[in-house]
Amino acid sequence: MARARHAEEVPLPRRLVSVLIVLAAIAALPATAAALPFVAVDPGHGGGDTGAVGVLPAGTQTGMTPRSDSRGRTVIYESDVNLDISFRLDAYLRARGARTILTRTQDLAGGDRPYTTAGADLRARVQIANEAGAELFVSVHNNALNSTASGTEAFHYYYSSPAARVLATEVQREMVRALGLPDRGVKTAGFYVLRYTVMPAVLVEGAFLSNPSEALLLADPAVRQRIADAIGRGVERFAARDVRTPPRLPPTIGPWRTKPRTVPVGYRLVKTGRSNPVGRGGWLAVISTFRQVRATRPATIGPWRTKPRTVPAGYRLVKTGRANPVGKGGWLAVAGA
Ligand SMILES: [Zn+2]
Numbered sequence: 001m002a003r004a005r006h007a008e009e010v011p012l013p014r015r016l017v018s019v020l021i022v023l024a025a026i027a028a029l030p031a032t033a034a035a036l037p038f039v040a041v042d043p044g045h046g047g048g049d050t051g052a053v054g055v056l057p058a059g060t061q062t063g064m065t066p067r068s069d070s071r072g073r074t075v076i077y078e079s080d081v082n083l084d085i086s087f088r089l090d091a092y093l094r095a096r097g098a099r100t101i102l103t104r105t106q107d108l109a110g111g112d113r114p115y116t117t118a119g120a121d122l123r124a125r126v127q128i129a130n131e132a133g134a135e136l137f138v139s140v141h142n143n144a145l146n147s148t149a150s151g152t153e154a155f156h157y158y159y160s161s162p163a164a165r166v167l168a169t170e171v172q173r174e175m176v177r178a179l180g181l182p183d184r185g186v187k188t189a190g191f192y193v194l195r196y197t198v199m200p201a202v203l204v205e206g207a208f209l210s211n212p213s214e215a216l217l218l219a220d221p222a223v224r225q226r227i228a229d230a231i232g233r234g235v236e237r238f239a240a241r242d243v244r245t246p247p248r249l250p251p252t253i254g255p256w257r258t259k260p261r262t263v264p265v266g267y268r269l270v271k272t273g274r275s276n277p278v279g280r281g282g283w284l285a286v287i288s289t290f291r292q293v294r295a296t297r298p299a300t301i302g303p304w305r306t307k308p309r310t311v312p313a314g315y316r317l318v319k320t321g322r323a324n325p326v327g328k329g330g331w332l333a334v335a336g337a
Pocket of ligand 1: 044045051052078141142143
């Protein structure tokens with residue numbers, strides 16, 4: 001009320017200017033109010049399949065079910081972390097008006113069924129998303145390799161549509177920004193949930209449970225919230241880009257040992273082989289709008305003080321110096337022949 005009275009005292013021209021400023025501000029609002037897609041959120045593992053197991057300092061509180069191993073050490077299960085992040089992501093998306101579906105809501109396998117086999121678990125997850133008509137699929141995982149492996153990565157299917165690549169890129173960018181861990185890049189893989197879902201799909205690996213310092217990060221509910229918010233922002237950014245989504249068909253069919261005479265409308269044949277990791281040694285039908293992409297590689301690697309003996313395929317060595325401002329006084333590998 002006090003504000004309204006104050007406004008009446010302002011001379012008309014100034015009030016008019018204020019109104020115009022407000023109108024201009026409304027018109028300049030970004031189009032991020034674009035409706036969010038219907039998202040299937042897939043908490044990886046569960047129901048006895050723990051996924052990666054991280055070791056924590058004795059007695060570390062995680063805000064989740066306390067876990068210990070047979071030697072009595074305090075540990076943290078990837079399956080628990082993934083479910084916790086997925087609940088937070090689900091809440092983030094629903095708070096912004098998105099429809100969502102979770103492929104599990106308890107410490108059980110896909111479809112909240114007891115774990116029997118990996119195949120049944122993964123099939124249930126894909127079936128839930130496909131039958132519900134979800135428009136995006138986000139599989140939440142965390143990583144394991146060795147105690148020094150570090151960082152964040154995101155995967156999409158080898159034969160991904162442009163939409164899946166954009167989704168993975170946006171989610172990866174937000175996660176790296178939020179966690180500040182090394183950017184391991186957007187990669188391609190043939191994971192079952194990426195291959196058989198019929199909507200753009202991403203599988204995220206937030207951090208490494210095999211690395212004690214990253215396991216400790218994931219033990220912190222605030223960090224898990226940051227990951228969920230980052231994935232959510234990635235989905236929002238994807239939605240704002242209005243990328244055309246592929247037809248709702250399986251991304252690939254086959255493979256066949258011998259070349260089939262025909263493939264269904266909307267598919268094209270590719271020969272499997274070294275550059276085609278799915279179904280080696282035969283033929284595969286790929287949705288015609290799908291294009292195989294190589295994993296994103298950094299533009300440069302190095303620099304090194306001394307000349308390395310070899311560099312990865314696809315890179316060439318350049319001597320750093322005045323004409324090369326990156327890594328002065330050594331050697332740098334640059335992508336490209
Ligand atoms: Zn996993």
